[in-house]
Amino acid sequence: MSQESPNKVLGQKAKQTRQRILRAAAQELADRGGELEIANVAATAQVSSGLIYRYFSSRVDLIAATVDDFYDQYDQWIIDINPLPGAGWISRERARVERSISFIRKHPLARVVFLNRQKEPLVAAVESRRLAAHLALAIDNVRLAQEKGEINKSIDAYVACPMVMGGIRELMVQLLSDSPHLKSDTTHLLDQTMAFIARAMGLTTSELR
The missing domain is CATH 1.10.10 (Arc Repressor Mutant, subunit A)
Structure with a gap:
């Protein structure tokens, strides 16, 4: 460690x-x-x-400590705050995704963390621990939204959350890889990402508005 x-x-x-x-x-x-x-x-x-x-x-x-520090900054900017106090779950998540895209695009270390697939075991262990913590928080987040009636309880948070997180992480990889298939317009990226999240959580397109 x-x-x-x-x-x-x-x-x-x-x-x-x-x-x-x-x-x-x-x-x-x-x-x-x-x-x-x-x-x-x-x-x-x-x-x-x-x-x-x-x-x-x-x-x-x-190197491992530097990657750990990167995730500390990520958490402070995206996870440890409520970007829209008083707003509904889907609106808050849109704000979080927007902040995440902005952070990943601007942070100079993001390309190393997301694109370097060959990691030393110590570095991989740090990343595995941080991602596991993110997943646990995402599951708690969805289950709380279910208790409030914002997400249907038929959705299994333990299945939906890793699927969504994996999809968003791969999107970040493609962004950092300068994929020619991705538009640079943040609104387009947000709209498409939130449509994906909404479907995974059993929400309708109208609930995105």
Whole structure:
């Protein structure tokens, strides 16, 4: 696992140094298409290579921590907030999908995280843990909507949610791959994505409005 526990005992200055190293690592990974050299990260972060190893046990551990940090940012921007307080479930989900598309398009590390299929086991473990957490939250989200009568209880959240999540993730892969079949217009992407989600959740087209 990536070394996260040191954050709990680090002082504020050390936490800032660790975060600076993570930002430098993210830049290195983005600039070099998933490759990372500790010496380059040290130069960008303006620290010694030896100092980096005080925070991260290895080059792979640093990559894993950087991917973990990417998902922290993703969660803060998309999952940990209610984008439309007081709105219905489908409206909130449209807002979340819109924020997700915006985040993935703009974040420099997104191409590395989504397009790099060959991952070190430690990095793959971080991604598996984060995606499992996302799935659990999605299931809870749908079941709560069912309790409120916004989604029919005949829908099995444990089946529908992984199907929807897998479809949306593949859409992000295609976006980042610059697929010529996808229009750049965000409204078109949102309309098509929400139509897919609505069908998976047993909603009608009229309920999208």
